[in-house]
Amino acid sequence: MTVVSLASPRRAANRRRRAPQIIEAAAHVFAERGFHGATTQDIADVLGIRQASLYYYFSSKEEALEVVCLKGVEGFFEAGKAIVEGPGNARERLRLLINSHLSPLIDRRDFVQVFLNERQHLPAESRKRIGRWSRGLERIFEGLIKEGVTKGEFRADLDPRMAALAILGMCNAAPSWYRKENAPISHIAREFARLVIDGMESPPAGARRRRR
Amino acid sequence: MTVVSLASPRRAANRRRRAPQIIEAAAHVFAERGFHGATTQDIADVLGIRQASLYYYFSSKEEALEVVCLKGVEGFFEAGKAIVEGPGNARERLRLLINSHLSPLIDRRDFVQVFLNERQHLPAESRKRIGRWSRGLERIFEGLIKEGVTKGEFRADLDPRMAALAILGMCNAAPSWYRKENAPISHIAREFARLVIDGMESPPAGARRRRR
DNA sequence: GAGAGTTTCTATAGAACAATAGATGGAATT
DNA sequence: AATTCCATCTATTGTTCTATAGAAACTCTC
Numbered sequence: 001m002t003v004v005s006l007a008s009p010r011r012a013a014n015r016r017r018r019a020p021q022i023i024e025a026a027a028h029v030f031a032e033r034g035f036h037g038a039t040t041q042d043i044a045d046v047l048g049i050r051q052a053s054l055y056y057y058f059s060s061k062e063e064a065l066e067v068v069c070l071k072g073v074e075g076f077f078e079a080g081k082a083i084v085e086g087p088g089n090a091r092e093r094l095r096l097l098i099n100s101h102l103s104p105l106i107d108r109r110d111f112v113q114v115f116l117n118e119r120q121h122l123p124a125e126s127r128k129r130i131g132r133w134s135r136g137l138e139r140i141f142e143g144l145i146k147e148g149v150t151k152g153e154f155r156a157d158l159d160p161r162m163a164a165l166a167i168l169g170m171c172n173a174a175p176s177w178y179r180k181e182n183a184p185i186s187h188i189a190r191e192f193a194r195l196v197i198d199g200m201e202s203p204p205a206g207a208r209r210r211r212r
Numbered sequence: 213m214t215v216v217s218l219a220s221p222r223r224a225a226n227r228r229r230r231a232p233q234i235i236e237a238a239a240h241v242f243a244e245r246g247f248h249g250a251t252t253q254d255i256a257d258v259l260g261i262r263q264a265s266l267y268y269y270f271s272s273k274e275e276a277l278e279v280v281c282l283k284g285v286e287g288f289f290e291a292g293k294a295i296v297e298g299p300g301n302a303r304e305r306l307r308l309l310i311n312s313h314l315s316p317l318i319d320r321r322d323f324v325q326v327f328l329n330e331r332q333h334l335p336a337e338s339r340k341r342i343g344r345w346s347r348g349l350e351r352i353f354e355g356l357i358k359e360g361v362t363k364g365e366f367r368a369d370l371d372p373r374m375a376a377l378a379i380l381g382m383c384n385a386a387p388s389w390y391r392k393e394n395a396p397i398s399h400i401a402r403e404f405a406r407l408v409i410d411g412m413e414s415p416p417a418g419a420r421r422r423r424r
Numbered sequence: 425g426a427g428a429g430t431t432t433c434t435a436t437a438g439a440a441c442a443a444t445a446g447a448t449g450g451a452a453t454t
Numbered sequence: 455a456a457t458t459c460c461a462t463c464t465a466t467t468g469t470t471c472t473a474t475a476g477a478a479a480c481t482c483t484c
Binding site for chain 2: 470471472473474475
């Protein structure tokens with residue numbers, strides 16, 4: 001019987017350093033070519049290692065996809081929950097929520113984009129797991145909007161579900177164009193929030209501006 | 213030298229009948245599994261024919277993708293242009309534009325979804341061609357919004373480009389969820405239009421409702 | 425119903441790809 | 455300096471997939 005030193009500090013330390021690089025390379029390639037369009041060779045090329053060496057870090061291409069997708073959603077849900085449960089009226093919290101939803105697009109673009117576009121190609125098991133996160137996120141938006149309607153901050157005839165899906169849709173499209181447009185994320189977030197809260201229509205001439 | 217009767221009426225007629233079915237099957241499979249995730253065998257299975265028989269109708273899988281993508285955008289641009297150049301104030305035309313943009317999602321869902329998600333996998337040449345259509349569509353939205361700002365219908369401090377991208381983003385996300393939600397397209401279109409035009413905020417207590 | 429022309433089939437070549445097995449070199453530990 | 459263990463490498467297997475070639479079946483027209 002071979003004694004394997006599972007607790008070896010070296011092994012853990014090295015993997016901690018290298019594994020994130022492997023996953024980042026995978027995220028980059030998956031984002032660029034799609035899961036099925038990307039080959040493990042492409043990932044290896046980014047890292048400058050051999051294709052077979054990747055299998056020291058993951059046991060299948062699909063497993064790599066799941067890790068990338070998880071890194072693409074994790075944080076969104078919890079950050080959103082914290083904002084919704086925090087202080088401020090519904091309008092203010094929605095602004096924060098939109099901002100917090102757009103922010104990860106700067107430094108974690110590849111991961112987010114892979115989550116958005118490629119999660120459908122996960123095996124049923126992990127797709128379900130990932131789906132829970134994203135449905136949870138939908139409910140965070142919807143819940144906040146419902147609350148705003150109940151408290152009279154938002155129009156009573158608003159369909160909260162549609163509004164939530166609309167906001168998520170416009171935010172989730174941002175990764176695909178925000179590089180070409182060179183608008184800072186803060187500007188995008190501010191415009192988006194005003195768009196859905198105040199609308200585009202210019203206020204009637206005599207309208208008094210409400211305290212914000 | 214072989215004489216080929218290119219003008220044969222039968223050949224043209226039969227192809228006209230069958231080719232659209234082939235492309236529709238391709239659209240369906242591409243929409244479901246993605247371009248690289250779909251095999252020509254999958255397409256053949258839908259049609260109940262052999263995989264190799266497909267190559268009578270297209271000379272490569274990529275060519276099939278291009279045809280599907282083209283069917284996914286064609287019409288959008290022209291329909292949009294007609295509305296923008298038509299009668300009505302900017303608000304009314306934007307409502308119509310959103311409605312016309314969402315409508316094809318009912319009967320041409322597969323084509324639209326393939327255009328949205330898979331066009332990136334087209335070879336450079338045709339991707340460029342398709343890209344022109346979609347940039348044209350962006351400009352249609354942006355132009356109409358700019359017009360609304362100029363005429364004082366929309367807020368002067370609105371960023372028309374951001375607004376256009378926001379609206380396109382929320383509309384383009386609809387194909388991915390409108391089946392699960394069972395809201396009729398007309399409802400979705402109405403909610404979306406009100407959301408971006410009037411906003412979510414409930415009007416100040418004493419506000420007079422503007423003519424619509 | 426013969427013949428021309430169209431559509432689908434069988435068979436297969438050839439390439440690309442994911443994944444496995446076992447070897448190798450080198451760094452850390454003793 | 456010897457040993458252990460880790461990260462990467464070489465070599466390869468088996469599969470899957472696109473695309474081609476040529477035969478067969480079907481359909482329409484005359």
